Amino acid sequence: MTTKLRLVVLLRNTFLSGALAFTALTAQASPAAADENICGHQVGGDILAKYQSIGGQGGPLGCPTSDELPTPDGRGRYNTFDGGSIYWTAATGAHPVWGAIRDKWAALGWEAGKLGYPAGDELTNPDGQGKRQQFENGTMYWHPTLSNGAHAVWGRIGELWGEYGWEGGEFGYPTSDEYADADVKGVRQNFSARHISLFWSPGMGGTNGTCIGECVGYEGTTNVPWVKQTKVWKALHNGDIDVFVYPTAAGFDDADTNYDTLWNQAWDAVPYPKGLSASQGSSMYKQLACHSRYAYEWPDGSHVTGDSWDLESWRPDVSWDKALNPLSVVFHQCNWT
Structure with a gap:
């Protein structure tokens, strides 16, 4: 092969290599072509795919009102639209957010x-x-x-x-929303059913039974004849449950005439706690009967059993005689062991 021919072949091969390299570079850059200009704004990638999946301009979001932008924390990307936004991160994917x-x-x-x-x-x-x-x-x-x-x-x-x-x-x-509550030294949140609120406490300390340490609970008010409010506390470290039943004036006077009715009224304001065994429920029923039976009134108008009747899941299920016999009650005061 002559020197001139070798030079022609070399130039041809060099040109072909460059063309192939340019083609490869063009292929690698092609995903950028997936971006679209919509209503004058750039939308691309997963955000574009989500936008199109919910109807694009004809969907609830309407036209974009911004280009794709980075979020301040650097984790994500977003576009704003007439009807909301789409946010994306590698971990969560792209999701629209709108309305209330x-x-x-x-x-x-x-x-x-x-x-x-x-x-x-x-x-x-x-x-x-x-x-x-x-x-x-x-x-x-x-x-x-x-x-x-x-x-x-x-x-x-x-x-x-x-x-x-x-x-x-x-x-x-x-x-x-959740809001601070000094009574539980934690937070509380209200819910729609039966005027109920739920709470969380990192621990109330002192002599607060189940809530000496971290606990959750709920309480509700009602207008039944014998009970005006019931509170349920649950210790998170062992599952112990403490129930406070707040009687009405009629409850202090009359609730010992029918323990079944009193028990049902105690749960009118709140749901019966999940996880209680039959034995625990039986013990708490007898505790309630004991408190109502001996809720005598002092001369100053207060009651022997206090303002509320405390039912504790960890107390054993004893006989009715031990629960209600006056000689036994003198010693255990409805808080037997």
Whole structure:
């Protein structure tokens, strides 16, 4: 091969190699072409895919009102739209947030708040009216008539609420955010069913029975003849349950005439605690009977048994004679061992 021919072959091979390299570079860069300009704004990647899956411009979000932007913490990306936002992180994926849930999430600090990023799309609850959306650290709930706006449920209160059936259970929808409560040295949250509130305490100390250490509980008010309020406390370290039944004036005077009716009225305001054994329930029934039987009134108007009747799950199930015999009651005062 002549020197001139070798030079032609070398130049041709060099050109082909460069062309192939350019083609490869172009292929690697092609995902950027997936970005679209919609209503004058750039939307791309997983955010674009989510946007298109819920109807694009014809869906609930409408037109984008921003390009894709990084979140301040550097973890995620987002676009804003006429009808809400879509947020994305590698861990959670892309999810839209809109309406009352988005407004509450914004009030709580967006993704930098306690809830973190959305971890799921908004869902309709089994009742067909309420909505919920899962976030990294809790869930937001909303109902058009029952929730008094959108409210987040999380932590120990959320766990207790879930044990009783979430929004379809004994407590209903949250009607408030968590708020500080000095009485329990922790936080409380209100729910829609039967004027119930749930609480969490890191520990009340002193002589607070189950709540010397970390505990959760719930309480509710009612208007039945013999009971005006019932409170249930549960110790988290061992599951012990303490129930405080607050009698009405009629309850102090008349409740010892029918223990079954009194027992049923004690649970009119709140659900019967989950996890109690038959033996524990029997013991607490007898404790209630004992308190009502000997709720004598002092000259100053107070009662021998105090303002509330305390039922403790850890006390043994004793005989009726030990529970109610006056000679026994003198010693155990309805708090037998």
